[in-house]
Amino acid sequence: MPLQSEFILETCELTKAFKGFVAVSSVNLKVKRGSIHALIGPxxxxxxxxxxxxxxxxxxxxxxxxxxxxxxxxxxxxEIARRGIVRSFQISATFPHLTVLENVRIGLQRELGTSFHFWKSEKSLEQLNGRAMELLESVDLASFAKTVTVELPYGRKRALEIATTLALDPELMLLDEPTQGMGHEDVGRVVDLIRKVSANRTILMVEHNLGVVADLSDTITVLARGAVLAEGPYSEVSKNPLVLEAYVGSEQQ
Amino acid sequence: MLTRTQWGFIALIVAGVLAPHLGVYPTFLMKCWCLALFACAFNLLLGYTGLLSFGHAAFIGAAGYIAGYSIKAWGLSPELGILAGTAFAGVLGYLFGSLAIRRAGIYFAMITLALAQMLYFVWLQMKFTGGEDGLQGVPRGKLFGVIDLADTLNLYYFVFAIFIVGFLLIYRTIHSPFGQVLKSIRENEPRAISLGYDVDKYKLLAFVLSAALAGLAGATKTVVFQLASLTDAHWHTSGEVVLMTLLGGLGTVFGPVVGAFVVVGLQNQLADKVGSWVQVIMGAIFVVCVLAFRRGIVGEWMTLFSRKR
Known part of the structure; x- marks a missing residue:
């Protein structure tokens, strides 16, 4: 194990241009180990x-x-997933026609090294059921284990997605708008869940809901027009005149 | 207590063993079993991995030629000839698959179609295939040097056994750790990637398995009809297997078997009554199937059954 630096993820002058349009321009991002880092912007x-x-x-x-x-x-x-960076998606990313238990098991089974074994019975995966049930319990889904995922309500699907991500025990979790499209109660549930799973790992999330961001994050990076506008804790960033202008400006459009 | 699938499997075995004694024409049955295996192999790819290949004729056709030629020209025994055809289809599947899985959706389908058409013209030009006449007069020979396959019933049970082995292998693949990953790719490919799966490798293995099993069907068919012809390598065959699979029930274990029997049965019944109108009737059935019962015969039946309970 190399000497662990303070930052788990760093970008240096990260740029992405689509046919002349620069979507991301020279972004230098440093994500501190063990923190919850939010990426916001209009x-x-x-x-x-x-x-x-x-x-x-x-x-x-x-x-x-x-x-x-x-x-x-x-x-x-x-490859980066196997290094311990696991992402979630804006729209809930589950395997809809598999059961809730099978969903989590897909996250777990790669470690068995039998994922190419087409001659082996799927009963050989049952040894993972205990661990899968623990993960489901941690997100309050144990009673849904045998349900086909497509039948779960939306908030529950997001919880299942987090359980599946946790199955890989990632060092760094990347969450893409974890509360998007959720009702008020579900938002509260997911916020609690994120706080719970952030123990012993780093979380980087993109989030629209500023209440959630204020509540959860240690550091906030504000992006505007593809570049970093401001960075710091919520109390600082929320008072930054540039940030206020970017948000108010975009709302007026 | 047996599950529904186990009951279905028992029914399949009993029907397969008894059918030739109940007055059903054995050659017709053998054709059905071969095409049923072909459709099951296709279903592994479309129904369980979500890949629509429009070039599966390449595998059933190529294996037919290789099996036919190796038995006729090199004097291989039927079982070795069939193995040679199957292996060739597997290698071909690896080559086609490596190229095609780089693209998704309609592009994947088009690449498989283009490669299969290329191969069709190769067979047309090559000497040993007999071109338009086909590779004729393939001897049936003796299985393991003992069992005479010129006897129709012997041949029938040999073909039926091959179908069962292929069918069981596909069933096991679907219900294996590998099958779980395939289903996850079908359901949500970006998510499977984000969980650390190199999806292209899984797709390639599924493609090779499907191609080899389609080849097994083609090689066996050649032994039955003592003929390997361009018909099997023609894109028509690629379309027909889509019809069989959708009609019977995409992504169901027994659907492709039912679909194959219905399609081959109808073609047999109608051929001498309506002539080339068969194609029109097949087309109409396809349209009705897509519009009215998308889950296919087995799929709709299963939905009905689970609703009643």
Whole structure:
């Protein structure tokens, strides 16, 4: 294990241009180990693009991304997942026609090393059921274990998504708008859940709901027009005149 | 207590063993079993991995030629000839799959179609295939050097056994750790990637398995009809397997078997009554199936059954 630096994830001059339009421009981001870090900004600020660059679903035009001191700029999404960076998606990402238990097991089964074994019975996966049930219990879904996922209410699907992500025990969790499209009660449930799972790991999230951001995050990075506008704790950032202008300005449009 | 699938499997075995004694024409049955295996192999890819290949004729056709040629020209025994055809289809599946899975959706389908058409013209030009006439007069030979396959009943049970082995292998694949990953790719590919799965490798293995099993069907069919022809390699065959699978029930274990029997049965019954109108009737059935019962025969029946309970 190399000497652990203070920052788990760093980007250096990260830039993404789409046919002349620069969506993300020279972003230098440092995510502190063990913190909850939020990425906010008005619509079109480049949050989701940055997020997709970090999770390798998009390739950057220039710049580097470093995770735990290793350059991961040119790695594939599945590779960084195996390094311990696991993402969630804006719209709940489950496997709808598998049961809730099977969903979590997909997250767990890769470690068995039998995922290419087409001649083996799926009963061999039952040894994972205990661990899967623990994970489901941690998100209050144990009683739904045998339900086909498509039948779960939306908030529950998000909880299942988090349980599946936790199955990989990621060092860094990337959450893409975890409370998007949720009713008030569900938001509270997910906020509690994020706080609970943030123990012993780092969380970087993109979030629109400023209440959630204020409540959860240690550090906030504000993006506007693809560049970093401000960074710091909520109390500082929320008073920054540039940030206020960016938000008010965008609301007037 | 047996599950519904186990009951279905018992019914399938009993029907398969008894059918030739109940007055059903064995050659017709053998054709059905071969195409049922072909459709099941196709279903592994479309129904359980979510990949629509429009070039599966390449595998059933190629395996037919290789099995036919190796038995006729090199004097291989039928079981070795069938193995050779199956292996060739598997290698071909690896080559086609490596190229095609780089793209998704309609592009994937088009690449498989283009590759299959290329191969069709290769067979048309090559000497050993007999071109338009086909590779004729493939001897049936003796299974393991003992059992004479010229006897129709012997041949029938040999073909039925091959179908059962292929069917069980597909069933096991669907219900294996690998099958779980395939289903997760079908359901939500970006999510499977984000959980650390190199989805392309899984898709490729599924493609190779499907191609090899389609080849097994093609090679067996050649032994039955003592003929390997361009018909099997033609894109028509690729379309027909889509029809069989959708009609019977996409993503169901027994659906493709039912679909294959219905399609082959109708073609058999109608061929001498309505002539080339068969194609029109098949087209009409396809439209009705897509509009009225999308889950296919087995799929709709299962939905009905679970609603009643």
């Amino acid at each position: 619509n079109g600020a480049g949050k989701t693009t940055t997020f997709n660059l970090l999770t390798k679903f998009l390739a950057p035009t220039s710049g580097t991304i470093t995770f735990n001191g290793a350059d991961i700029t040119s790695e594939k999404p599945a």
